[in-house]
Amino acid sequence: MTQTIAPRVRTLVLLLLAAACALLAGAGPASAHAALTGSDPQQGAVVDKAPAQVSLTFSESVSMDDDSLRVLDPKGKRVDDGKPSGTGGTTYSVKLHAGLPDGTYTVTYQVVSADSHPVAGAYTFSVGAPSETSVSVSGQGAGGGFVGGLYGVGRYVSYAGFAVLVGGAAFVLACWPRGSGVRVVQRFVVSGWLALTAATLLLLLLRGSYTGSGKAADVFDLSLLGEVLQTKAGAALVSRLLLLAAAALFIAVLFGAYDKREDEEKKDLTFGLAVGGGVVAVGLAATWAMSEHASVGLQAALAMPVDVVHLIAVATWLGGLTALLVALYRAPADTPLPARAVRRFSRVAFGSVIALVATGTYQSWRQLGSWTAFTDTRYGQLLLVKIALVAVLVGAAYFSRRWTAQLAEAVPVIARQRGKERAGTAGDRGKAGAEASEQDRGGRKAALASQGGGKAAEKEAGKEGGPTAEKMSGKTSGKSSGKTAGKGDVTEKASGTAKGSGGSQRAAQLARQRAAVDAARQKRQRDSDPHRFGLRRSVLAEAGVAVVLLAVTTVLTQTEPGRTEEEAKAAGASSTAASTPGTGAVTLDMPFDTGGQNGKGVVRVELDPARVGANDLHLYVERPDGTAFDIPEVKVALTQEAKDIGPLPVAPDHITTGHWSASGVQIPMAGDWEVAVTVRTSDIDQVTLSKNAQIG
Secondary structure: OHHHHHHHHHHHHHHHHHHHHHHHHOOOOOOOOOOEEEEEOOOOOEEOOOOOEEEEEEOOOEEOOOOOEEEEOOOOOEOEOOOOEEEEOOEEEEEEOOOOOOEEEEEEEEEEEOOOOEEEEEEEEEEOOOOOOOOOOOOOOOOOHHHHHHHHHHHHHHHHHHHHHHHHHHHHHHOOHHHHHOHHHHHHHHHHHHHHHHHHHHHHHHHHHHHOOOOHHHHHOHHHHHHHHOOHHHHHHHHHHHHHHHHHHHHHHHOOHHHHOOHHHHHHHHHHHHHHHHHHHHHHHHHHHOOOHHHOOOOHHHHHHHHHHHHHHHHHHHHHHHHHHHHHHHOOOOOOOOHHHHHHHHHHHHHHHHHHHHHHHHHHHHHHOOOOHHHHOHHHHHHHHHHHHHHHHHHHHHHHHHHHHHHHHHHHHHHHHHHHHHHHHHHHHHHHHHHHHHHHHHHHHHHHHHHHHHHHHHHHHHHHHHHHHHHHHHHHHHHHHHHHHHHHHHHHHHHHHHHHHHHHHHHHHHHHHHHHHHHHHHHHHHHHOHHHHHHHHHHHHHHHHHHHHHHHHHHHHOOOOHHHHHHHHHHHHHOOOOOOOOOOOEEEEEEEEOOOOOOEEEEEEEEEOOOOEEEEEEEEEEOOOOOEOOOOEEEEEEEEHHHOEEEEEEOOEEEEOOEEEEEEEEEOOOEEEEEEEEEEOOOOOEEEEEEEEEEO
16 A cells, blocks of 8 residues: 555655746746835926936835936936935935936836835836937846746745744644654754755845846855845844754754653653744744834734744644654654644644634735735735635645544554454464474484484494404494594584574574564554545645645745735826826826725826816715725815915815815916825824826
8 A cells, every 4th residue: 555655645746846836936026015106207207307306206115225226318328326315204316417408218226125025117207308218128127037036946945944844843842752753753854944044045145136136146246245134134034044053952952852851751841842942933933024024014013923923823734734744654663653643733733723814814904905905916816825725725634633533533443453463473473482392302302313223223233243343343433433523522512603603693583574574564554544544645635735835825925915016006096197188187096095994095186177277176086996985074285385385275065976076276377286185084084195286
C-alpha cells in the first residue's frame, strides 16, 4: 500500500507546487499601495503659462529621493531642480526652471509607499499647446522584471518558512512532546528556520534594486544596501534576522535538552519554552505587521496587533498541519504518531481557525471598505479566492476530525491484537528454541556413539593382525597417534573459539533481522489501518490546499487594497474637469466619507455654462454603488483665492432623491475657482470637500 501511495504523494506535491509557482508568476509587479489621487497641473491639462512647480498628491505618505519626481521637456531633458519635498500631508512637489517654452512636458515619479511597496507612473501636461515629445510614458512600473519576480518568490518562501518554523514547534510542544526526538520532525522545523533565514537575506539584498532601477546588477550595490538599512522595510528585515538568531537557540533547546528529559521533567520545561517561543514568534510576525499593509491607513494602531495574531494563527494551523502530515508519513515504526497527538492538534487547529476568521474579517473590512470592492477590485477578487480556499480547507479538516475520532476508537482494539501477536511470536520462538536444544543434544549423542564404534574397531583389528602386526601397528600407531593427538588438541581449541565468535555474530545478525522484520510488520499494520490511511489522505488534501492558499496570500500582500483602488478611481474621476466646447459646462466628482452610518458616497457638481455671470448648479449625491440617496444637508461655496474673492455661499434646493439644484449662481470674474461642498450625513458627521474649476 505504501509503495502505491508514495508516487501519488510526490505527484500531488509537485502539482501543488506548480500551481503555487503559477500564481506567483501571474502576480506581475507589485501593485501600487499608495495611489496617485491628484496632481497640479492635472494629467492632460493645457495651461497658458509654465507653472512654477509640479505637485503630486498620493493616498498615503511616501518616501522619495532626488530622482523620485522628475519633469522632462519634449526632448527628454530634465527641467526640475531635483529637490522634491513634501508640502504637507500626502502632497509632494518639485520646482521647475523659469522661462520654460511651450510644449508637452512629462512628469515621472517612482516612490516607495508607507507600506514598503514601490509606486511608479507618469503623465503629461502642456504649456500653450500640445506638441510632439520624445519621452515615452508607456511601461512605467515598479517592482517588475526578474528582480521583482525573485522578490515575490522570496516573500513566498519567507511566509512558508515562518509557518513551518512556528507551526512545527507549536505542534511538538502542544501536541506531541515525544516528537522532539524524532529525526524527521527535527529536520522539518530546522528546514523552516533555514528557509526563513535565507529568504530574509535574499529580500534584504534585492530590496534596493526592487524599489529602484530593477536591475540585477544593483543587487550587490553596497551603497543601495546602506540606503535600504535606513528605511522601515530594511529595519524590519534586520530585526527579523536578529530574532531568527534567538529562534536558533530555541530550536537547540527544543531538540536538545528538552528531548533528553523524561516525560515528567518535560512538563516543567514546556512552559518556559512555550513562553520564549511565543515571544520570538510574536516578534517575527511583528516584522511584517509593522512594515506592510497594517502599518498604514485606517486604525493602524489596532490593525498591527490584529495582523500579528492573524499571522501566528495561520502559521500554527498550516505549519502544524504540515508537521502532522510529515509525522503521519515519515515517523519511524518505533515512534509512531499517537492518536492523542492528532486529537490535540485538532483542538489547536480549531482555535487557530476561530482567530483566523475573526482577524481576517476585520482586515477585510479595513482593506476593502465596501461590498462592491469584492468584485470591482483585484484585491477583492483575490480575497474571494482566499475565502473559498479557507472554506475548502475547513471542509477537509472536518473529515480529518472524523478520521481522528475513528482512529481513537480503534487504537485499543489494535493494541490488543498486537499484544496477542507478540505473545504468539514469543511462543513460536520458545518452541523453536526447544527444538534446537533437542537437536543439539541428539547431535552430541551421535558423536559419542561414533567415537565408541571407532575404539571397538581398533580392538578387532588387533586380534586379527597377530603379534607381529600388533607390534608394528603399535609402533606406527603410537607415533602417528601422538602426532595426531597433538594436532587434534590444537584443532579443537581453535574450532571452539571460532564456534564461539561465529555464534555471537550470528546471534547479533539474527537479532537485527528480527528487529527489522518486526519494524516492517508494525509499519505494515500501521499503514493497513483504514482509519489512519483515511486520516493521512485527508491531511494530505489539507496540506495541498494550504500550499495554494499561501501563494494566494503572498500575491494578496503585493496587491493594492480595494479601498485605496476605489479612492484612486474616484479621485481620478473628480480631477477630470471637462469643458464641453459648446456650453463650457464643468463637472466635478468628489468622493466623501464622513465616518458614520451611510457616510460614504460621491458628490457630483455641475456648473453650466461655467462662465462669468449667471450659471446653473446641479448637485447629485450617490452611494459607492451608483444609487442616489438623500442626506440631511449639503452646502456649496465658491472662492477665488488669487483675487481674494469669497467664499460665495450657494444654497441649492432639494429637487428629488439625491438631486439638488440652484439657478442664477453669479460668478463675478474668470479664473481658477475653488468649489467647496459641505456634506452632512447625521447630526455630528460631516465633511467638507473641495475641487478647483476653471471658469472662462
